[in-house]
Amino acid sequence: MSLRLLGAAGLAMVVAGAVQAEDSKPRRVLAIFAHPDDELFVAPALARAAREGEEVTYVYAASGDQGPGVSDMKRGAALAEHREGEALCATRALSASETIFLRHGDGTLGVTAHHPQSSARQLAQDLASLLVERDFDIVVTWGPDGGYGHADHRMVSALVTQLVQAMGDERPTLLYSAIRKGTLPPIPEMQAWAETGPALITLKYDYQPQDLEAANMAAACHASQFDEASRAGMMTLFDQSIWQGAVYFRHGLQARQSAADAHQAED
Numbered sequence: 001m002s003l004r005l006l007g008a009a010g011l012a013m014v015v016a017g018a019v020q021a022e023d024s025k026p027r028r029v030l031a032i033f034a035h036p037d038d039e040l041f042v043a044p045a046l047a048r049a050a051r052e053g054e055e056v057t058y059v060y061a062a063s064g065d066q067g068p069g070v071s072d073m074k075r076g077a078a079l080a081e082h083r084e085g086e087a088l089c090a091t092r093a094l095s096a097s098e099t100i101f102l103r104h105g106d107g108t109l110g111v112t113a114h115h116p117q118s119s120a121r122q123l124a125q126d127l128a129s130l131l132v133e134r135d136f137d138i139v140v141t142w143g144p145d146g147g148y149g150h151a152d153h154r155m156v157s158a159l160v161t162q163l164v165q166a167m168g169d170e171r172p173t174l175l176y177s178a179i180r181k182g183t184l185p186p187i188p189e190m191q192a193w194a195e196t197g198p199a200l201i202t203l204k205y206d207y208q209p210q211d212l213e214a215a216n217m218a219a220a221c222h223a224s225q226f227d228e229a230s231r232a233g234m235m236t237l238f239d240q241s242i243w244q245g246a247v248y249f250r251h252g253l254q255a256r257q258s259a260a261d262a263h264q265a266e267d
Helices: 003-007 038-051 077-093 119-133 151-165 209-220 228-243 259-266
Strands: 028-033 055-062 098-104 138-141 173-178 203-206 246-251
Touching: 028 038, 028 119, 028 151, 038 055, 038 077, 038 138, 038 203, 038 209, 038 228, 038 246, 055 077, 055 119, 055 151, 077 098, 077 209, 098 119, 119 151, 138 151, 151 173, 209 228, 228 246
Parallel strands: 028 055, 028 138, 055 098, 138 173
Antiparallel strands: 173 246, 203 246
16 A cells, blocks of 8 residues: 555555556655654654655754753753754655755743643744645644643644644644554553544555665764664554554545545554
8 A cells, every 4th residue: 555545535455566657757756844853653654655756845943952851951042953954864864855944942832832832833824835835745744642741742732633624625634643442562651642543543654764764874974863773663562562564654634535445444
């Protein structure tokens, strides 16, 4: 099954080895995250999409100016610039078509979000411009849980959903990343991560060894956030527990789901 078909009405089953028509345009995927390194949670899927000819654009709402991670860097502009460099390294490893930094304040997206001059309102304006100006077929983002509850993650999910649901019938397909219930590895720090019941998952997106290797290369870029052992083993850990050969998603707007979606989720 190819991500390129998600821009049409519902999913379609693809015959293995089918060749894309020469005059057809590659599908355009918009992956919207809160911070550099968030892309790692779905990295093999995005690597496969790019490998198969999709145009994948990465957008980071904030540049991580408040997250020194395992580094000894001070919070602030220099850290944000450093983390943008790590994100560029990671998205190159995943064969991104474009990487965009919106540079809203790290940790501010949920603060007084309803106020006219809030970070959330400003981010919504930036994202609305992107969605209007570009003809994206698929939008990938955090689910409402934010992965592990991070307020910036949750706000990115909420704003993206708000904007896509207000678009017309030609709106892009909205996909939330999902961790299947019961697949978290036995690591104490990960037990608070959000899981999704299997019945709600609508897309299983298989990846190949080269896609996992691209994800490993992306993880290696984030040296400020993870120690060397974590960078070296993170993607393998996810592959053996959460993913097991496929990244899982659920449709953010169920009106886009078709009978083919349900069939795919059961496979």
